[in-house]
Amino acid sequence: xxxxxxxxxxxxxxxxxxxxxxxxxxxxxxxxxxxxxxxxxxxxxxxxxxxxxxxxxxxxxxxxxxxxxxxxxxxxxxxxxxxxxxxxxxxxxxxxxxxxxxxxxxxxxxxxxxxxxxxxxxxxxxxxxxxxxxxxxxxxxxxxxxxxxxxxxxxxxxxxxxxxxxxxxxxx
Numbered sequence: 001x002x003x004x005x006x007x008x009x010x011x012x013x014x015x016x017x018x019x020x021x022x023x024x025x026x027x028x029x030x031x032x033x034x035x036x037x038x039x040x041x042x043x044x045x046x047x048x049x050x051x052x053x054x055x056x057x058x059x060x061x062x063x064x065x066x067x068x069x070x071x072x073x074x075x076x077x078x079x080x081x082x083x084x085x086x087x088x089x090x091x092x093x094x095x096x097x098x099x100x101x102x103x104x105x106x107x108x109x110x111x112x113x114x115x116x117x118x119x120x121x122x123x124x125x126x127x128x129x130x131x132x133x134x135x136x137x138x139x140x141x142x143x144x145x146x147x148x149x150x151x152x153x154x155x156x157x158x159x160x161x162x163x164x165x166x167x168x169x170x171x172x
Contacts, residue, residue, distance in 0.1 A: 072166045079162050086155040090148060092118045097144045103137035122147055 039047060096118045104111045122144060129142040 075162050075166050082158055089151050093144055093148050100139055100141045
């Protein structure tokens with residue numbers, strides 16, 4: 001019976017030892033895990049400085065992007081005004097071309113109005129090329145056609161120049 005009691009005590013002691021060992025392992029493992037997830041003061045300072053740098057870059061990028069958007073809006077509005085001016089020029093020169101093509105009466109008020117308004121636009125092109133005349137008084141005034149083409153090219157050049165300032169330059 002003493003041997004049995006001794007064996008039972010030994011078994012109980014071994015079980016207690018294993019329970020204590022398991023508890024200690026769990027506590028030590030928990031402490032190690034919590035220490036591993038918690039950065040040191042130096043690491044935390046480095047993390048904070050990196051985060052601040054990223055934050056500053058993000059804010060700078062947003063400010064730069066907003067500036068570019070604002071500039072793009074202004075230039076888009078300028079482009080719309082330029083488009084409108086050139087479309088008026090095309091329209092007026094086109095009306096003058098049609099009036100000249102059908103030999104409209106030069107003493108009519110509308111013809112005089114169109115001629116007066118378009119003369120400053122047409123003057124640089126007068127005499128550049130001869131006008132073609134067909135039977136029945138129809139005249140194709142080639143200088144007006146040339147003026148329309150030149151104004152179209154000028155319009156395209158101005159809009160292309162404005163697009164240079166609108167497009168965002170990206171850096172990699």
